[in-house]
Amino acid sequence: MTRIFFASLFGCIAAFIWTHLAYTSLRIGNTGLQKLPNETAVLGALRSNIAEKSGVYIFPSLRLELNSPAAGNDIVTEKLAEKVARYPSGILMYNAAGSRPIERLRWLSIEFLTELVEAFTAVFLLSCTRLRTYLARVGFILLIGVIAAIATNVPHWNWYGFSASYILPYMLIQLVGFLCLSVVAAFVLKGRSLVLSKIRQLQQAYRALLSIDNDSRVPDMRGLKSRGGENRTIRYHSPLDFSEITKA
C-alpha cells in the first residue's frame, strides 16, 4: 500500500509539472482561448443586465426548454432552430465584479489535490489488475486517461459548441498528464506485484485447501512464495482458516 501511495504521489507530481508547463511555458492550455472583441462594451452589457447574479448561463434560453418533455419537443426544437439562425448561441460562465478575486495559491493547491486524487484512483485501479510488465501498466493508466479526457470534453464540444481548437489541446494536456503519471507510477512499481497479488495468494491457498480430500493431508503449497521469496507452509485446520499461515 505504501508503494502504491508513493507511486501515486510521484506520478501526480510529474503530471502536475507537465500541466504547469503546458499552461505557462508551452502555452498549449491557452490554445483556442481568445480575447473578447470590444471587451469594454461586451462586459458593460453583461454587467448592466446580469449585474451581481454570478452563474452559468446558456443562451438562447430555449435550450433549457429543450430538455423538458412536457414542453413538446418538436415545437421547441423548431423555435430554437429559428432563434439560433438569427441570434448567437452558446454558454456563458459569468462571475460578477469582485465576486471571484484572484487566488492563485488556492487554485494551484486544488489543482494539485485533484490530480493527486486522480493519480491515486488510477494507481488503485491498476493495483486490481494482473498486469506485470512496465508497458502494460503504462498502457492501462493511459487508457484511463483517454476515458477521463473524453468524458466531459467531448460533450462540451458536442452540446455547447466549445471550439475544437480549445478542446483538442485540453484533451492532449490531460492525456500527456496521464502518460507522465503512468511512466512514473509504473517505474515506482517496477518489479513489484501489486497489492491484490496477496489476495490472489490467499485465494489460491483457499482453492488448494478446498480441493484436497477430507483427510488432513497438508496441501501442496510449494508454488506459493512469501514477500521475501521463502517458501511457506499452511497448517491445515479448516478451509476458511488462514490464521495459521507461518513461515517454514
Added chain:
Amino acid sequence: MTRIFLAGLLGGIAMFIWSSIAHMALPLGETGLREIPNEQTVLDALQNNIAEKSGLYIFPGFGLGPNPTREQKNEAMKHMADNFARRPSGILMYNSAGSRPVDMIRWLGVEFLTEVTEALLAVYLLSKTRLMSFGARVGFMIVAGILAAIATNISYWNWYGFPTSYTLSYIFTQVVGFLCAGLVAGFVLRKQTFAGN
C-alpha cells in the same frame, strides 16, 4: 473478447439511457444552468460586438494590444487583481448567428458514441483485472467513473468558477452513468473469468 465487447456495448447503452433520463426527466441536466436576465438585450450586445467571430472567449483580458512584450504582460499581471475586482470575469462560448444550427440527431449520435466508447474502454480495463465478484466489478466501474468525472469538472469549477451545484450535478450524472454501465457489464460478465485468472 466478444463477451467483453458485448458488455461494453450494453453498458454504454445503459449509460446513454441514464444520461437521457437525467437530462430530460430529472432536473440534473439543468442544475446550475440559468437563463440570462434581459436575454434579448444581451444577445444584441454580443452580436453587435463579437459579430461573426465564433469562439471561446476568456475575460477580462490584459487590455493589451496584439503581440504584447513580456514586460507589458508582467506589468498587466500586476493589475489583474484590480481588474477582477472592478469587472466581471469568466468565459464565453460564443457561436455566431446561424453558425451552429440545431441538429439533435447528430448531437445525440455523438453523445451515444462517446458513452459507448467510454464504457467499452472501461470494460476492457475491467477485463484486465483479477476481480471476480459482481460487486467488485461494479465497484471498479464506479471508481473509473469518479476519475473520469472529476478530471475536467473540478478544474472548471476551480479555474473558471463554474457553480458548485452545476459541477456536482454533472459529476453525479457521470458517476451514475458508470454505475449503470457497471451493473450491466457486471451482469453480462457474471460467469466470465478473465483470461489469466
